[in-house]
Amino acid sequence: MTQPFSIAIHGGAGTIERSLMTPELELAYRKALAESVLAGYRVLEQGGSAVDATVAAVTVMEDSPLFNAGKGSVLTYEEAVEMDACVMEGNALNAGAVTLIRHIKNPIQLARDVMQKSPHAMLAGEGAERFAFKECGYTYTEQDYFFTDRRYKELKAMKKSGGVALSEARYPDEKKHGTVGAVALDKHGNLAAATSTGGLTNKRWGRVGDTPIIGGGTFARNGNVAVSATGMGELLMRCAVAGDIAGRMQYGHDSIEQACRDVIHGDFLNLGGEGGVIAIDANGQVNFELNCPGMYRATVNENGEALVAIFADEAFRVENGN
Template sequence: MHGGCGVMAESDLSPADWAQARRDLGRALLAGQRVLAEDGTALDAVEAAVVVMEDSPHFNAGHGAALNENAIHEMDASIMSGADLAAGAVCAARRIRNPVRAARAVLDHGDAVLLAGAAADDFARTKGLALEDQAYFTTARREKALAAMKAHLAAGTVAGASESEKHGTVGAVALDRAGHLAAATSTGGYNNKPDGRVGDSPIIGAGTYAKDGICAISGTGKGELFIRHVLAHEIAARMRYLGEDIATASAKVVHEDLAPHSIGAGLVAVGADGRIAMPYNTQGMFRGWIAPDGTFHVATHAEIHRLDPAVL
């Protein structure tokens, strides 16, 4: 799972804040692991993991989501089952506490794949999902980031803004005991984004994709480029038609295909054989994984931390 490649410089947070962010990554891993340990589905596992990150103020999704140019939260999310390619998504939602739960409800309802704006909020209400006022999603960090991006825009220095000032996303991928794959992604988009802008996270094949027998992908980065490259599906296609493994295909799109665009990008991926890949081209990426021996690992920058799930 990932908490976005829009990670801050290590000096930007106190050691205690970094520790809390790592703990929340671990809690998200634990939520997904508990589902899988009880023979639950990969689909349920990725939803459970993403909900934890949406509830944490440390990530750009749900509580702590980015603010658009009008200081409004508009949130996107999607979820996909590799077993049957079923998918659900919401975009530009303004009141859904956990957008990934709404995306799952769209998947389960089956009439549509993507619902937008007020219709997404209304759908969530009919399904009994929790709704919140805008103030719930706002944190001081996101207000600071919005102000910083507006200042960059006024000064003509947007290109030099840090990744943490620009964007962030959360996502998870999983392989269950039945061999099924799933992926889920959720985001507030990038700070100071245009009103109504929709990125790659709710677009199946761009920011999220899963297909049994191949892989599951969740991306983070400049969504417009992910959409144009159909990034998540591109990785699956390289594996399916070129015979590349998960690490090779993932690295190709992040470090080669996107290189000419000079954007921050990263992703997490799991193959049908259980192998994982987590390439990124920024100074860090919030990320976590469970090794084959059951150990929990999380990282924000280069250093990898092993966590004890008993104390999460």
């Protein structure tokens, strides 16, 4: 019997409205999502690990200015980029996370190296970057690489209002919570989850969201589930969303659909949380759950074709990623 394998990704969730999405922008998002999920799928198809598949998928989104991660990260109050990322594999519950990253092109790759090449589970700020440069041979990336006019305009607008944005500001998909992630099951039966984000526009004081918090925005355990979350980070942490889904399945024997639904539409929503999760169980069943008008998301069908959706009420459709 052939071991099943599968993958799913997300590129953020929130108020994503058809009326504000131009055809050109929608096409760009669909193409990028297809490219991301197919990059991860190819790793799995060739017998690669779930960890490497999720990292490959997230790397594509980090390299795109469309998503709030890597190249497209939002700016802090000090007009800098501070990024978070996490990788977890389900076999031995190994995990690697980084936070407050400023000079690494692909934080998700550094998170994997923290897991595989250090004795620690999380590294922060300057220490994480010293590990990257001195122990792993990463190239120093200037902040200019991450700076875009779009993000600068968002920051100026947010400073004017005196708030922080859990979303895009003055952009056709405003009120989108910007985090990217992937979950996968490989041919060896291993689950993995990977999540990456630029955080909040106008964030201050070294703010850290749910993305690098194991059990908050990211979790994976073999025989159970892999989860990556996107949305209001403070509430995803407070509700331990990823870990709660895993616990309901592991100990309450909930189905993946029920666990995701009850968590995303439970305390998280009742406390004012907006967002969603992608999850995949030990049989390779993929589930998407959101409590908002849209979530950039994709998976791959049995023919190896990318299935992409954006809006909450939308059925998945085939995209080629070219």
